[in-house]
Amino acid sequence: MERLGTGIGWRPEIADAVERMPDVDWVEVVAENLCPGHLPASLRRLRERGVTVIPHGVSLGLGGADRPDEGRLAALAERVETLGAPLVTEHIAFVRAGGPLTASPRLEAGHLLPVPRTRDALDVLCENIRIAQDALPVPLAVENIAALFSWPDEEMTEGQFLYELADRTGVRLLVDVANLHTNHVNRGEDPAAALAALPLEAIAYVHVAGGFERDGVWHDSHAHPVPRPVLDILADLAARVAPPGVLLERDENFPEPGELARELGAIRDVLEKGRAAPAGRPAPAPAAAVSPVAEHLDPARQRLALAEAALLSALVAGTPAPEGFDRVRLGVQARALARKRADVVAKVAPELPEILGDEYRPLFLGHAQRRPMTGGYRRDALDFVADLLLAGRPADGRTRRALREWWLERSGPAPRSARPGVRLARATRQALRRPLSRH
Numbered sequence: 001m002e003r004l005g006t007g008i009g010w011r012p013e014i015a016d017a018v019e020r021m022p023d024v025d026w027v028e029v030v031a032e033n034l035c036p037g038h039l040p041a042s043l044r045r046l047r048e049r050g051v052t053v054i055p056h057g058v059s060l061g062l063g064g065a066d067r068p069d070e071g072r073l074a075a076l077a078e079r080v081e082t083l084g085a086p087l088v089t090e091h092i093a094f095v096r097a098g099g100p101l102t103a104s105p106r107l108e109a110g111h112l113l114p115v116p117r118t119r120d121a122l123d124v125l126c127e128n129i130r131i132a133q134d135a136l137p138v139p140l141a142v143e144n145i146a147a148l149f150s151w152p153d154e155e156m157t158e159g160q161f162l163y164e165l166a167d168r169t170g171v172r173l174l175v176d177v178a179n180l181h182t183n184h185v186n187r188g189e190d191p192a193a194a195l196a197a198l199p200l201e202a203i204a205y206v207h208v209a210g211g212f213e214r215d216g217v218w219h220d221s222h223a224h225p226v227p228r229p230v231l232d233i234l235a236d237l238a239a240r241v242a243p244p245g246v247l248l249e250r251d252e253n254f255p256e257p258g259e260l261a262r263e264l265g266a267i268r269d270v271l272e273k274g275r276a277a278p279a280g281r282p283a284p285a286p287a288a289a290v291s292p293v294a295e296h297l298d299p300a301r302q303r304l305a306l307a308e309a310a311l312l313s314a315l316v317a318g319t320p321a322p323e324g325f326d327r328v329r330l331g332v333q334a335r336a337l338a339r340k341r342a343d344v345v346a347k348v349a350p351e352l353p354e355i356l357g358d359e360y361r362p363l364f365l366g367h368a369q370r371r372p373m374t375g376g377y378r379r380d381a382l383d384f385v386a387d388l389l390l391a392g393r394p395a396d397g398r399t400r401r402a403l404r405e406w407w408l409e410r411s412g413p414a415p416r417s418a419r420p421g422v423r424l425a426r427a428t429r430q431a432l433r434r435p436l437s438r439h
Helices: 012-020 042-046 070-082 119-135 158-169 177-188 191-197 228-240 257-276 294-316 325-347 351-370 379-389 397-411 420-433
Strands: 005-009 028-029 050-054 090-092 094-099 105-115 140-143 172-176 203-210 210-214 215-219 243-250
Touching: 005 042, 005 172, 005 257, 028 042, 042 050, 070 090, 070 119, 094 140, 094 294, 094 397, 105 294, 105 325, 105 351, 119 140, 119 158, 119 257, 119 294, 140 203, 158 172, 158 191, 172 177, 177 191, 177 203, 177 215, 177 228, 191 228, 203 228, 215 325, 243 257, 294 325, 325 351, 325 379, 351 379, 379 397
Parallel strands: 005 028, 005 243, 028 050, 050 090, 090 140, 140 172, 172 203, 203 243
Antiparallel strands: 094 105, 210 215
């Protein structure tokens, strides 16, 4: 595996600071945030300096019951080629559920959700990863995710699940030590046991990030400093193997550049000390599993589809929690998903918080409780405003007019013309298309 060194997640808010860091060896960028024909100037300059840029996908949903979407795979491959990346990464997660396999509406989580560690889920995940590997021009690595809750009746530990996944597919692993800490607090899982069970030779690189604890639940926020327990897990990993690369993730609440540099320095110190520590005892390798024939996976896909749809519906549509789940934890996750929707829509459509002011968040959270997300965040923003206008909200007429103008500008296939004659003609056509009212 190519040696990457120490890197940082590239975000527009810290682009200048990242460029000025002389000892950043590589960066990672969220793939879906890139337009291949219009790379940010900062990323172009980093590439010209020889800094490796790796795209990190968040929307494939490899742990979902459906086969990976060809369009999403093609878009990810295009970003790989644009960046000249040596590999590409995604997550062991599902992000949507429902649809034809369950004869139910398609639902979007807007978040990475854990797959059950069962044989059905593993078989489906292995085939989905093989499909992705065949469609991508470079090696694929997949990341273990953080979770607020556990699936009932799981058949494997995280280490066993990841070992067998790598063994059967040859996929590489992006090991997030912050997520191991999250799962330790939230699900009582031993991070040392997970590390001991991993195929260390399959590690592509490592994520390090911060979070916070509230009411006994650890939230993987990527908006706080890296805590000592996460660095301790990194030290344990470094004592077992020299990871090809380690990357600091920070997505919000960005500190001063000096603080980011100090966090990178702390990561380097841990890696140096870890290399000098005695190696951990490797776990015995489990026997290789036989991969099922693809056409025999249809029953497993349907069982997984039903389970994931029931869970996601409980999280975003208010249906009862499936049997065996911790209802309190699902409530925490549901509220977190609603808050994330509000935050992301505010970024995708920054005019809405400006128009609505302090009313934005309570109005959006009310919308999230009533209406699950069925498309992306831009569609969510349009649906939110449409629902408000249909309900005659908010009460202030000037605010409603501003919302209506915003919705009209963005709901059509092309922006509305600023020329009065064109706008009058369009309004006339819309009026003529309306059915006559009957009295």
